[in-house]
Amino acid sequence: MxxxxxxxxxxxxxxxxxxxxxxxxxxxxxxxxxxxxxxxxxxxxxxxxxxxxxxxxxxxxxxxxxxxxxxxxxxxxxxxxxxxxxxxxxxxxxxxxxxxxxxxxxxxxxxxxxxxxxxxxxxxxxxxxxxxxxxxxxLQVSDQKEINQSIIATEFGSNRDPEVVDVIFSNMRKILCLPVHGIRGAGSAAINMCMVASGCVEAYYEIGIHCWDIAAAAVIVEEAGGVLMDFEGGPMDLMSRRIIAANNKTIAERIVNEIKAYPAIRDDAPL
CATH class of the missing domain: 3.30.540.10 (Fructose-1,6-Bisphosphatase, subunit A, domain 1)
Known part of the structure; x- marks a missing residue:
């Protein structure tokens, strides 16, 4: 067949x-x-x-x-x-x-x-x-379990609303002060997630992305042994426009505990 x-x-x-x-x-x-x-x-x-x-x-x-x-x-x-x-x-x-x-x-x-x-x-x-x-x-995700020995990826996105920008910088400051080894950004949600899958970074998070930004890489992360999570700690919702992709649940949950998410924006909302 x-x-x-x-x-x-x-x-x-x-x-x-x-x-x-x-x-x-x-x-x-x-x-x-x-x-x-x-x-x-x-x-x-x-x-x-x-x-x-x-x-x-x-x-x-x-x-x-x-x-x-x-x-x-x-x-x-x-x-x-x-x-x-x-x-x-x-x-x-x-x-x-x-x-x-x-x-x-x-x-x-x-x-x-x-x-x-x-x-x-x-x-x-x-x-x-x-x-x-x-x-x-x-591909295989990193086996690192300590957040302070991790590299985290994120992006600024295209939203320049002052309140949103304040949240983005506040989140980055919290992550940097854990501390972590560093923050990176490839300029592409998909490539950031593939970096997680490859073991190059331990996690990636972003607010404001769309389903087409993350859908393919979501399969790649999970098949490489990683986890996908919403900012509130539950499973990733493909249409919620926010994501945490990490090498393991320990790292993902630590990020959930540190960052603030402004309300989810559904994919059917205006672009």
Whole structure:
């Protein structure tokens, strides 16, 4: 009997590589940059071109599958999971980094995750129950259990509301004063989570991200032995727009105890 999930995952990897070629070409050539909601919330013609490539390719091969994509949702399409298999697509995750030369392409289907860091040529993949890999090599989270010997990843996001910025800086100050070894940020939620899966950092947290920012990497983190948690300590809610991804529950719960979360924003709220 054919393994339909493996067939879909293989297709995701293939189309991610094609998308990566487009992104690499844009980085080294002309790139049209547009603003979305603010000067720090950016979209490029490449985002839109890559998302369309992915959707067209998947629709042709899997016509009954649904989609949630950053650029299509921003254009007014609904952000809801259908009863059919659903692909969650972020064509270029970390667009602010993209216009500065660091780019990431992300694909996701509910049973597996694919994150392609095309400038580094690192293909992160995971399938439920079958482990996580980078370029075919197995991934495993760090075994560190002491927060004061950990490196934590986070991002500022694109929200510049003064109250939100105050919360972000307050949280970072609390984490730094535990103390921890340091705070890092790759400019992409997906890559930060893949860093957790790779054992490069012990945890990542952020408020204000969307489901397309974290969906693929969520599978990769769990398959590498990590945990996903909400800021209030319960399981991660993909639509809550906040996440803690950590190498183990001890580190995740310590972060929960230290940081303050402003109220969750549902993914169906205005962008």
């Amino acid at each position: 054919a393994d339909l999930w493996q067939e879909a995952m293989d297709h995701a990897v293939a189309v991610a590589r094609k998308a990566g070629e487009i992104v690499r070409h844009a980085v080294h050539n002309d790139m049209k940059v547009l603003c979305k909601s603010s000067s720090v919330d950016l979209v490029t013609k490449t985002d839109q071109k890559v998302e369309q490539l992915i959707i067209d390719s998947v629709k042709e091969k899997f016509p009954k599958h649904g989609f949630i994509g950053e650029e299509s949702v921003a254009a007014g399409e609904p952000c809801v999971l259908s009863d059919n298999p659903t692909w969650i697509v972020d064509p270029v995750d970390g667009t602010t980094n993209f216009v500065h030369g660091a780019v990431f392409v992300l694909l996701f289907q509910l049973e597996f995750g694919v994150v392609y860091s095309c400038i580094e040529d690192k293909m992160y993949t995971a399938r439920r129950g079958k482990g996580a890999f980078c370029n075919g090599d197995p």
